[in-house]
Each structure stands twice: as C-alpha cells, then as structure tokens.
Amino acid sequence: MPTKRQSDPDKLLKKHADLVHSSDMKVASHVQRQEGDWIINTVMIEGYDVPFRFKRKKAYRNVKGARVNMTYYPDRVCVAGIEMEIMNVVRIKIA
Numbered sequence: 001m002p003t004k005r006q007s008d009p010d011k012l013l014k015k016h017a018d019l020v021h022s023s024d025m026k027v028a029s030h031v032q033r034q035e036g037d038w039i040i041n042t043v044m045i046e047g048y049d050v051p052f053r054f055k056r057k058k059a060y061r062n063v064k065g066a067r068v069n070m071t072y073y074p075d076r077v078c079v080a081g082i083e084m085e086i087m088n089v090v091r092i093k094i095a
Contacts, residue, residue: 018073024095030064043068043089050074054089067095 029044038055043063045052052072071091076083 019071021071023069024067027063027066030062050085050087052087052089069093069095
C-alpha cells in the first residue's frame, strides 16, 4: 500500500536557506477567512508579536490552544498602506 508523502523539515531547511523551523509553539489564536478560492489562516503564537499565515483550499481544524511545529519564512505585506511583517507558514503540524 502506498504511504502518504510527508514533508521533512530538515530537507526543506537544507533546500531553502530563509526557512525557519520551530517546535512546540503554543497557539494563542487562530482565525480563518475566505479570500477568493482560498481560506487564509492566521495564527498568533504566544511570545510572538508577528502573525503566522498560511492558505488552504479547505478549512483547517482550529488549533487555538494547541502546540504546533511550524516551518516558515519572514515576509512583508502592505495592509491599508501600512507595511507589516508576517511569517508565511510552509508546513504546520500539531506537536
């Protein structure tokens, strides 16, 4: 039986120098909103002032209060004329 392909954070980190992997981070809040065909997920992590964002075609389970492992990279977006820093999440898994 074929196995489900899992992304390995070590392989991702070797391939892309800008990626960061953090383990056992506690989620303070999780919000999902529709944007076109995508659902944008915004996760706030305890101890961080920067939102972590990822998008999916389907809704993601609510991870508020959960501990997660994430692979992400820093980015900037312009919201209402104000530039702000965000973290784009490449991989998220419940710890």
